[in-house]
Each structure stands twice: as C-alpha cells, then as structure tokens.
Amino acid sequence: SAKSSQAIQANENNLRIAVAANFTPVLNILLEDFTKQTGIPTQVISGASGALFLQITHGAPFDIFLSADSRRPIELEQTGFTVENSRKTYALGQLAYYSSLHTDKEINNATSLLAILNTPPQRFAIANPDIAPYGKAAKETLISLGLWQIYQPRLITGINIGQTFTQLRSKAVSSGLIANSQLILNNLSGVVIPSDLHQPIEQQLVIIRASKQQANAQKLMDFLLSDATKQIIESYGYAKSSVPVSLPESKLSPQ
Amino acid sequence: MINSDLQALITTLEMAALTTIILLIIGTPLAWYLAKMTSRSKVIIEAIVALPLVLPPTVLGFYLLIAFSPEYLPGQLWQQTTGQQLAFSFSAIVIGSVLYSLPFVVQPLQKAFEQLGDSLLEAGALLNAGPIDRFFSIVLPLTKASFITAATLGFAHTVGEFGIILMIGGNIPGETRVLSIALFDHVEAFDYTRAHILSIGLLIGSLIILAAIYWLNLPKRAGTKTTLIGKAN
Amino acid sequence: MINSDLQALITTLEMAALTTIILLIIGTPLAWYLAKMTSRSKVIIEAIVALPLVLPPTVLGFYLLIAFSPEYLPGQLWQQTTGQQLAFSFSAIVIGSVLYSLPFVVQPLQKAFEQLGDSLLEAGALLNAGPIDRFFSIVLPLTKASFITAATLGFAHTVGEFGIILMIGGNIPGETRVLSIALFDHVEAFDYTRAHILSIGLLIGSLIILAAIYWLNLPKRAGTKTTLIGKAN
Amino acid sequence: MNNNPPQLNIDISLSYSQFNLVINQAIPLTGITGIFGHSASGKSTLLRAISGLEKSVFGNISLGKIKLVCTEQKVYLKPEARHVGLVFQNSRLFDHLTVLGNLEYAVKRCKNNQLFIDDIIELTKLKTLLNNHINELSGGQQQRVALARAILAEPNLLLLDEPLSALDQQSKTQLLTMMLAIQKQLNLPILYVSHSLDELQQVCDNLLVMAQGKVKEFGNIHQVIHNLNHQLGDDLIAQQTSLSLPITKLCDGYGLTTLTLQDKQKIYLEYDASFKDKINNGELRCFILASDVSVTLTEPTNSSIVNHLCGTINAIKQNNNKVLLTVNCGEQNFYVAISAFSQQKLALIVQQQIYLQFKASAVRTFIH
Amino acid sequence: MNNNPPQLNIDISLSYSQFNLVINQAIPLTGITGIFGHSASGKSTLLRAISGLEKSVFGNISLGKIKLVCTEQKVYLKPEARHVGLVFQNSRLFDHLTVLGNLEYAVKRCKNNQLFIDDIIELTKLKTLLNNHINELSGGQQQRVALARAILAEPNLLLLDEPLSALDQQSKTQLLTMMLAIQKQLNLPILYVSHSLDELQQVCDNLLVMAQGKVKEFGNIHQVIHNLNHQLGDDLIAQQTSLSLPITKLCDGYGLTTLTLQDKQKIYLEYDASFKDKINNGELRCFILASDVSVTLTEPTNSSIVNHLCGTINAIKQNNNKVLLTVNCGEQNFYVAISAFSQQKLALIVQQQIYLQFKASAVRTFIH
Numbered sequence A: 001s002a003k004s005s006q007a008i009q010a011n012e013n014n015l016r017i018a019v020a021a022n023f024t025p026v027l028n029i030l031l032e033d034f035t036k037q038t039g040i041p042t043q044v045i046s047g048a049s050g051a052l053f054l055q056i057t058h059g060a061p062f063d064i065f066l067s068a069d070s071r072r073p074i075e076l077e078q079t080g081f082t083v084e085n086s087r088k089t090y091a092l093g094q095l096a097y098y099s100s101l102h103t104d105k106e107i108n109n110a111t112s113l114l115a116i117l118n119t120p121p122q123r124f125a126i127a128n129p130d131i132a133p134y135g136k137a138a139k140e141t142l143i144s145l146g147l148w149q150i151y152q153p154r155l156i157t158g159i160n161i162g163q164t165f166t167q168l169r170s171k172a173v174s175s176g177l178i179a180n181s182q183l184i185l186n187n188l189s190g191v192v193i194p195s196d197l198h199q200p201i202e203q204q205l206v207i208i209r210a211s212k213q214q215a216n217a218q219k220l221m222d223f224l225l226s227d228a229t230k231q232i233i234e235s236y237g238y239a240k241s242s243v244p245v246s247l248p249e250s251k252l253s254p255q
Numbered sequence B, C: 001m002i003n004s005d006l007q008a009l010i011t012t013l014e015m016a017a018l019t020t021i022i023l024l025i026i027g028t029p030l031a032w033y034l035a036k037m038t039s040r041s042k043v044i045i046e047a048i049v050a051l052p053l054v055l056p057p058t059v060l061g062f063y064l065l066i067a068f069s070p071e072y073l074p075g076q077l078w079q080q081t082t083g084q085q086l087a088f089s090f091s092a093i094v095i096g097s098v099l100y101s102l103p104f105v106v107q108p109l110q111k112a113f114e115q116l117g118d119s120l121l122e123a124g125a126l127l128n129a130g131p132i133d134r135f136f137s138i139v140l141p142l143t144k145a146s147f148i149t150a151a152t153l154g155f156a157h158t159v160g161e162f163g164i165i166l167m168i169g170g171n172i173p174g175e176t177r178v179l180s181i182a183l184f185d186h187v188e189a190f191d192y193t194r195a196h197i198l199s200i201g202l203l204i205g206s207l208i209i210l211a212a213i214y215w216l217n218l219p220k221r222a223g224t225k226t227t228l229i230g231k232a233n
Numbered sequence D, E: 001m002n003n004n005p006p007q008l009n010i011d012i013s014l015s016y017s018q019f020n021l022v023i024n025q026a027i028p029l030t031g032i033t034g035i036f037g038h039s040a041s042g043k044s045t046l047l048r049a050i051s052g053l054e055k056s057v058f059g060n061i062s063l064g065k066i067k068l069v070c071t072e073q074k075v076y077l078k079p080e081a082r083h084v085g086l087v088f089q090n091s092r093l094f095d096h097l098t099v100l101g102n103l104e105y106a107v108k109r110c111k112n113n114q115l116f117i118d119d120i121i122e123l124t125k126l127k128t129l130l131n132n133h134i135n136e137l138s139g140g141q142q143q144r145v146a147l148a149r150a151i152l153a154e155p156n157l158l159l160l161d162e163p164l165s166a167l168d169q170q171s172k173t174q175l176l177t178m179m180l181a182i183q184k185q186l187n188l189p190i191l192y193v194s195h196s197l198d199e200l201q202q203v204c205d206n207l208l209v210m211a212q213g214k215v216k217e218f219g220n221i222h223q224v225i226h227n228l229n230h231q232l233g234d235d236l237i238a239q240q241t242s243l244s245l246p247i248t249k250l251c252d253g254y255g256l257t258t259l260t261l262q263d264k265q266k267i268y269l270e271y272d273a274s275f276k277d278k279i280n281n282g283e284l285r286c287f288i289l290a291s292d293v294s295v296t297l298t299e300p301t302n303s304s305i306v307n308h309l310c311g312t313i314n315a316i317k318q319n320n321n322k323v324l325l326t327v328n329c330g331e332q333n334f335y336v337a338i339s340a341f342s343q344q345k346l347a348l349i350v351q352q353q354i355y356l357q358f359k360a361s362a363v364r365t366f367i368h
C-alpha cells in the first residue's frame, strides 16, 4: 500500500485522459503539442468505449473521456457524471472499405467498390454492431446498400474496431469495413464509405465531474476543438464536420 | 434473445468438451513423459508447456490469428488438408483453447504421476501387465482425482476463455460465438438484465455440475480413513 | 516508450508476486482442509473455489467492479478501513487476481495432500511433531513439486490475466497498468513492432524463469531412480 | 497409593467391521513387556490405540498419572502430546531425508537429550549409511534406521511392532542387547510385539499373549510361558522351561557357566562372552526346550551330557502320543516332553523321583 | 545338450555407490532354491535383477533357453515379458483394489490358468477378507495376499523375498506346505529369500548363501548346511545335521515314525499328521541340531532317549571351549557339538567308534 499511495501522488498532477482505442494514436500525436503549449502532463488510458464508460460510472479516476460514440457521453451526462455542457463532438468517424486482396487501383472508385461488394466474400470483417460505433455504422451501410441479408452470415465481428483491424491486417480475413483513420495511420489505402450511408459517427468527449483537474481538462477540450487541431484530426482520416462526404445517389443504389 | 444465448451455450459446451477430450489425450502422455523423464532437458519442455500462460490471451490470440491465416504455414497446411480456412472456424477456437489450457491439464497430471512412485508399477509389471495395461489398471485409478482436477480446470478455463476465442473465432453465431463473448456483448450493450440472468444461470449451473463432479470423486469409504491431522486441528 | 513498458513490467511483477504469496497463504490451508475433510459438504466449497474459472474474466471483472465501487458493501468497507477507494487501485487488481487464480493453486495442492496419505504424518506425530511442525517438516518437502506447480500456475496465470485487471484496475500507468494491457494497447495502437518486441521479450524471459524454476525442482539424484516405464517404452 | 509403581492402564474397546479389540489390562511401566499372538490377533491395533493413532477407541488409557484417553470425560490426547514412540511394522521412514536426516528429525524434537546420536549410530551400525537415501537401503537396514530414530526421540514409552522381522539372527542379537541397555539407561518402558518367542524370551520381563483381540495371558514371562506349555491344542509356542537363575561361576576351565537352583543343584551351560551384557541383577535368563530334556531313572554316567538334575514328577499330561512331564527340582518346575512310548517303558508316575538330563547346549540364552 | 535340465544362468555385475553385486551362478530350475545371507548381503538386489527391475545390471541372465539380459547383445527383456513373479519384501499391494481385486488382477493377466482362485484363497485363508481394503489388513494378512497374488499369476519362475517374515509359526508352516504343493503341481521353480534357515530347510532343495554381494556357497541344501557347520567364526546358522531319509514306518504304536539310514540303522522321530504332506519321493526332510546330539562310549540303556546310532568319528574340530565332531553312521555324516570338557573327559579321538544319542524330538521337521 506504500507503493499505491506513492503512485497515486505521482499521478495526481497528470491529466488522465480516457480515450477510445481508435483515437488513441491521433491523440498521442496531438498531446505532444498540447503539453508543449500548456505544460500540462497527461496520461492516456486507452480502451474500449464501453469498458471506459462502465469504469467511469463506478468511480474511475479519469478527468476527461473521449468516447468513440455519442451514446455513452449522453448516458454519462444524463446520469450526472459529467461537467455541465462539456459534451462536445471532437471528431467525426469515417468508415472505409479495406481488402488485402485488391490493389488500390482496382477499388479506387466507388463503382468498382460496389461491384466488389456485390460479389460477397466468404468472410467479411466489421466491428460488433451492437457495441462498437464503427460496427453500428458498418451495419447501417450494408443495410443501405441492401446487402445486410447476404453479409450477415459471413460476418466476423470484432469486439471493437481495433480488433477488426487486427483481423484484417493478419490477412486471416481479407476484406471488411474499418475506420479510415486506421488506414491512414498505417499507410494503407482503401475506399472511404460515403457518410450518407450511415448515421454520422460522432465521437464525443465529456469532462468528468469528479475530476480535480477540471480546469486543465477544459484546456484540453479547448485545444481539441480548436480549428488547428481539427485540421490535424481530419488529416488522419476523420470527416470534416461541415461537409460530409457524399457520392451521387445513382451510383450507389442497390440492384 | 434466449435463442441466441442458447446457441452460444451449445457452442461453448461443444468447444469445451472437445477441448477437454483433446487435452486429456495429448496431455496425459506428455505429463507421463515429463514425470518419468530423467534427462535435464525436460525443463525446457516443461517451460514451453507453461508458456501460453504468460502471454495475455488477446496477445496470444493475435499471434495465433496470424498463424492461422491462410498466409502462413499452419493456416495454409490446414487449408490444403481440410479444404477449409482455419481462422474463424470452430476448429480454430478449439486449437486455441487447447494451447491455452494445456498447462492446466499437464501440470496436475505430471505431479500426480511423479508422486505415484514406481513400486506399484513394478508390482504390476511382474504380474505380466504391459505399459498400457499398467497405465489403465494402476496409474489411472490411483490418480483419478488428479485427472478430475485436470479435466475440471481445463474445461472451466476453456469455458471462461474469451480473449483468444474472440480474436481467432470472430464471434460467428452458431460456430464461434461462445457464452463468454455473448455475456460480454450484453454488458457492453448496456443489456445488464440479460447479462445478470446469464451470469447467474452460468454460476448456478456450474456450481451444480462442479459439485456433482466432486461428489462423484469422493473417496467411497471416507469414514474409515484415519484423519490424523484433520481431526487433530 | 521503453520507460512505460518497464513501469508496466514492474507493476506486473509486483502484482503477480504479491498475488502468488497471498494465494499460497490462503490456498495452502484451504487445500489442506479440503484434502483432509471427510464430510460430504466439502464438495460445495470445492465447487465455489472453482467457480471463478467459469465466468469469463471480463464478466467477472464487471461484477467485481460493481462490488469494489464505493456504492456497494465490499468497496465501502474497504474505503472506511483504508481511507482509499478500492476500485482502480493496485489492491483491487491483486484481490481480483487472487480470486481468479485461486483454483489453480488450491486444486494441485489439494490433490498432492490427498495423495500423500497419513502414514508418514503418523510417524511424525509419534516423534513429537505437532501439526504445524509436521506440515513444514514432512508435508512441505514431500509436496514441494506441487507447491512449485501451484505457484507457477498462479503466477503465470496472473501475469497473463487481462480482462479482470483491465476492468477493475482501469489501466492507470504505474498503478494498475500491467504488461498484458500494455501489450494489448500496442496491438490496438498498431504499434506492432513494439508489440512483437515486448511479446518476444516476455516469452524469452518467461522461458528462462520457468526453466530455471523447473531445473531447481529436478530431483537431486534423478540418475539413481528406477524408471520402469519411462525407459521401457 | 503414590507408592504403587507407575502403570499403563488400558481399558478399551474398538470395533472394525470384522474385528473387535477388547482389552482391560494394567501393564507395569518397568522393563520390557512382550506382546505375542497369532497374526491378526490385534497386536498392531493395540499399539496404535496406545499411541493415539486410533481415533475410534472407546474407554480409558492412562500412562502413569497422565490420562491419554477417557471417552467419558472426552479426553483424547493428541499423538504428539503423548510422548509415546512407535516403530511401525513397515518402517515409515521419511524418504525426503537421508538416514542422518531421519535420525536428526527425532533428535531435534526430543526434550531430554540424554542419548548421544553418535552412540546410537554406532550401536545400530548405521555409520556408513548416514548419507544414503531411504530407498537405497535394504529391508534390514531400514528397520535399523527406524529403531534408531524411535529411540533417539526418547519417548516415555516405546512401542515396537516387530522391529527386527527383516533382520538376521546376528543383527537381532546385537539390537536386542542394545535395546536392553538403553531400556536400563533411560529407564524406558517398552512394549515389544513379536512373533518370535525367542526374541521375547531374551528381553521381556512380562508377557502379554493376545488372541482374537483379547488378552489371553498376562504376567511374568516365565510364568506365562509355563502356562502356555499346557495349551496343547494350540501350537503357539514350543513347550519349554523358562528361567532366570543366579550365576555362581561365569566361566570355569572348560568353558561352562554355572547357574544355581534354590536347592543348590547346578545347571551348566556353554559360556558366551556376551553373558556379561545379559546379566540382569546377577541373574541370567535362559530357556530349555521340553524336547531337549530327557529322563532317566538312575543317575546317568559315561555321557557327554553335563546336566543331571534330581527332581520329583509333579504332573503328567498326555496328548496323543506325546507326554508332558512337570518335574519339580528345587522349587523350580521343569518341563519335559517325551514320547508316550518312553513314558510307558519307564513306567513314570506322579511323585516318582527321577533324573533329568540335558546338554549344556540345551540351556539357551538365545536361539542358536 | 538338449538333455540338460533347464537352468537359470546368472553372470552379472551391478554397482551401487557402496555396494557391488557380482554373481556367476547357474541355478537348476527345479524345486525350491533358498537364498540365505546376512542383512544387506544383496539378496533383494539379486531378485530385482532377475525380475528385470534393475536396469543397470551388466552381464547375462538366461532362464532356460530364454535370454533375459545380455548386455553385449543389448538384450534386455522387459519385466512384464519375463514371466517372473516376485513377492516383495514390502508387500506392494494395490490399495485401490480390495483383496479380491488384487488376486483377480493376477488371474486376469495369467496365460495358463491351471490354478483355481478359490483353491488359493482357501489355502491362504483369505476367504473372510476378500472384500477388505488393503489398508484394513494386518501385516501378516498383507503378506498372505501378496503371496497368493504372485502364485495366481502362475509365472515361469517365482521369486520370494522374505514372504513370511510377518507371520507366526503356525501360518508359516501352513503356507510353506502350500508352496511345496503348488511348486509340484505347476512344476514351478522358486527362489526363496529368507533369514530363517528353518523355513529354508523345510522346503528348499538347493541353497545359495550370499555374503557381501557374492555367492559364498551353493549346492544341495544338506551339503551347504554341513559346509556352513565348519565356518565357526561366522554365526550364520546353528550347527546341525541336515537329512533327507526314506520312511520305513510312518507311525508305530507309540507315535513314532521310523527313518532308515543306508546301513539300516534306524532313526525315530515323533509322528505328526502333517508328514503325509511333507514326504518328497518317499523321503522326509529333517534336521538335528548338533547341540541336541550327545555322545556315549557304550550303548546307553535306561534312558528316555530313543535314538542310538553307532558311528565312527571322522573329524574333530575345536573352537575355544566347543568341539564339533563329524561322525559317520552308514554313509551319513552327523554333526555333534559337545564341550571341550566332555571331549577331554571321554578322550575322544578320530576313527574311534562311539554312540550318538538324541531324543526323538531332536529330529526336527520344522522348528517350533
């Protein structure tokens, strides 16, 4: 217990950021600037949004929570775990199609993507639609395209979008829908799914009410929502909040 | 709802039963070999058997996923032999569970075999019993309790396994979606009622099964045994 | 980078070592009691000890998180006694690991104690050795191998544990962030190089430590032992 | 009441599925008491009950003033609190320890430390085996270690369950001599279970004979053996005269030792250097098999037989073709087994005066 | 060469840290061969080598035409392929089985099935114990089960390592009789290790005496015992005459049995109903302790002693105060132990004619 109290003290000054796994790499890059600018030391706790949410509701000592969706921040807000008016969208997720079998050129336009999707592979990877926001968006996309019935029995569902990416990367499954940011961070290319095929993936943050560093958390929130930061976030494969990507309706309508 | 959980339950039982059987078939000769081997090099084998324990399941799952994918040798060989992809198949989660639970079966058996000693085996050999015969007529009855321990640990550990199965199984209903994943999904999806019901059902069911196993394994004439320490305490 | 992994390694070792010590302290008398108890009701205790195995770690973690939070009795009591919150503390992950790894320590020890028999204990008692003395002078040396098995299984299982620790520990660097979570984070953050390096390091390190443990545990005069079956095969 | 010599009081019953042990017997806590009986007569069970290894015993056991068991008062002393040593029929050595380790185990837990471990090692001839592991010992070597270990614990009462069964005669004699010496040095009462009356004769003061879980005979060893002589149906022992007699001459010029009966008649036996160790209060213990003694009507001459005693026939008991004579010579009964043919030929009757003759070598101090 | 009777050929060496076994001996595979020797002389180790439990043995062992071990040719038959039975010094019963289970274990794995399990159960008196667990048996009961189990396996060679050490005389006699009967019925060669020469005398045809890992004597049992008579330094056995003689009258009116020497002199001993079982080719095996025989210069009269043999002194050997006479009566050597005093008094010299006298009861068929 000597150890634990010591550790807690050492950790006390750090701003604890609980972040959805898919945003962690980007956040880490951003934080270098943030710490340089403000001198606030940070600690990143990365995890599945669901688990982080559960932990916050049971007293986890986090200061700010960057979820991969809006549902959990809303839930936290309603149950009084957040600082008032702190729920903000910090990024808009973009879904992308990725296949290790096809070259970039074969799928670099939407027509061929549709063609490819229309011949369903044996297995197809998405995140679990019931629990992961990217999975939910993937399901909506397949429904919009009228392909859900065909795809459902072929789905490999990861517990979160990170696991889905791992399953694709290992080539154990050859194609699937993942976060565009994952492709960009790994220098891979795929096809961005038009954002009108699914509900927007609003990744929201909240400041935790029990936090003793609400001021610093506020500073981080301001930093993340600043225009400069937004541009960087978008450069990592997140959508521009104002202009959703869209393709001509005709080319995407199902058969 | 109940239907899908039932399906997961069936898959889980199938997987755990098959895994336990394979574990006993592989683990028994391995444990025997380790118990009776006198060469010092056996420590390497012992360590390798225990290794899967140290890697977190998700990480082990990550490497197994790579190995099982058609790009790499084990996955390729499997595909060539069976015509089916290994990753995300029922076979994959069984193989993963076998690897992960192996030490829980091998180690208790090995210790039991070591503690058994040679004297009764010698007596058996001189009554014309060959090695296999001796195993079934002497070793097995005398180490029955350890076999039950090994099988219980292996089975239970497989039922509770989550990280590996999720990674290499892909959560396919009716094929690789097991109870532990279903339960986790309920929790993550805020479906606490269902999670609680499933958990309590699982606990009570397991309690009954485990108690039944241990009850069957009670020494038949427990009463006549001298229990020097038990009572002296 | 290397710093944070090192910190996780230290936390892991501290957690696993403390857990193993606690497991041995709790597990040994429990195993002894179960081994020597003749009442039929012991099967219930045996089943309860084995129960944590059946629940997936994440689900067990979920319930422990609830229990450890200041809202519920165990968490409340802890907070009143120590003045600190239980959930998300180092203590929490140790308690969780103890619960989860208990069967891996209790069951091998119990079987070893059962197989030991009473005759040498009787001899010890008649040389004036009391129960505690008998335990340390007879039981412990004769079941040393099973203690090592139990400790190894318990330690390794704790090092590899992930789901429970993640849930009730909260992945706080320097406090509850252990190696298995760090490794998982690397995989999730596409930092495969670092994941590979850490995995290989972990594997080689564990291999060396495990081999060393087993080597120390080799019978000293293995050569003179008759190995009827080993060689007869 | 305080002047009574201390006793081991046993008044117990104990039931197994097919066997009942019912013992009510006081055994004086002096010297060595032999326990003799057929296989499965309950000897080991009795020792286990005394030492505290049989939990299901019902009744009372007390060792001197210490209550070991009293079911009525719910007294049940733990084995380790009784200070009773037991050498088991199977030696039960600790195989995780060496020979020395086993001996030291006992020494470390011994309160008195009147014995020196090196002496006992010397006496039990274990010196060269000290670093051996238990599974490297022969059967007889194991028994020696077990015996040494039990003695080194210096208990208040030592129970021996056939401690010498795997040993040859020579080792037996040596170890029996050692036990007698230690018994005296520590004033340590011993209960000694054996199938061999020879062993028991050599060392025991009292003898308890068991049959089917009950005490059949108990008392002074000579008396009990003489009583058993008459139980002809049961081949429990060889008919014999069992004696403790004062030595009048340890060794004459011809290698004979002289013992004297109360009426001053002499008995000669072959001198042995070991007699010095065997003398107990100036008396030597010996026995003469009834079949080794013959009868003549006149004093024999020209014979190599050195012992001729004059006595009176006290009793004649015939069993089939064999006759057992009880002959009184100087307050001491002698037993003579002859054939019915001889009895008839010599026309022997009770109260007749006759001569007993037996070789010097027929007077045995230990079988050989 | 085919006409040679089958033999167990042993030519091996084996080393432990402090002990070397070096045996080069052919043992005929007929009847029972006794193995006798001090504790730790290597008896158990020899049996373990023959049965295949000592892997580190070097040399050759063959059983009849079957090579069991030949280190040169890298032949090493597994224990279970040797069809050699062994009753261990510690009984090694399977404690997960009942008594019956242990016996059936052997029966199930027996190829011949010439014996009936019920007969053996009857002979070993195990009927009432069949459903008992092994840890509920007394020491002697365990030995009986172990013996019955080994016999029921009907091996080609049976090795017994002190199989009766925990049994009383009465049970010993019964079991020895059984072993003799079974030995004959199955024509089963037996090697019998024992510390008790009495047991061995009763049943063995040949005797192998071991000392410090080597064969000290081997041959016909009577011959070996007579050889041992002269090794006075070593108290291995009691000096004695060991005989197998034809019975001329099983029982006369006086309860005596008559044996006849080659020169027609008669030896009388007490009749026993069990003689019928003990007769081997019309001959009875018996022994007379040298100390039970006395010498007279004239034929004795008026004595209850029935045996008077006329013979010639062949040799006189003095050792301290004791003298061993070898006396030849009708081609048979008799051994007589007398005191130096008597020898001097009677002025005995070699070639002198004398009379031996001994009681009928001195002719022992089994010690009591």
Ligand SMILES: Nc1ncnc2c1ncn2[C@@H]1O[C@H](COP(=O)(O)OP(=O)(O)OP(=O)(O)O)[C@@H](O)[C@H]1O
Binding pocket: B224, D016, D017, D018, D019, D037, D038, D039, D040, D041, D042, D043, D044, D045, D046, D089, E135, E136, E137, E138, E139, E140, E141, E166
């Ligand atoms: N635990 C037990 N359960 C049932 N019966 C038992 C138990 N222990 C001993 N017996 C029985 O009690 C009787 C006496 O056994 P005990 O061991 O006291 O005999 P013993 O006189 O020592 O014989 P031996 O000389 O053969 O060792 C035997 O018939 C035995 O079968």
Ligand SMILES: Nc1ncnc2c1ncn2[C@@H]1O[C@H](COP(=O)(O)OP(=O)(O)OP(=O)(O)O)[C@@H](O)[C@H]1O
Binding pocket: C224, D135, D136, D137, D138, D139, D140, D141, D166, E016, E017, E018, E019, E037, E038, E039, E040, E041, E042, E043, E044, E045, E046, E089
């Ligand atoms: N595994 C072993 N390692 C070392 N020495 C051994 C081993 N087994 C036996 N010995 C030694 O070999 C010698 C002979 O032992 P063995 O058991 O053959 O004697 P034995 O004649 O059967 O004696 P006993 O009559 O006492 O049973 C003993 O000195 C013993 O210490």
Ligand code: MOO
Binding pocket: A020, A021, A022, A023, A048, A049, A050, A068, A127, A131, A132, A133, A134, A135, A159, A160, A161, A162
């Ligand atoms: O990062 Mo998530 O919670 O798997 O969409």
Ligand SMILES: [Mg+2]
Binding pocket: D043, D044, D045, D089, D161, E138, E139, E140
């Ligand atoms: Mg006994």
Ligand SMILES: [Mg+2]
Binding pocket: D138, D139, D140, E043, E044, E045, E089, E161
């Ligand atoms: Mg031996």
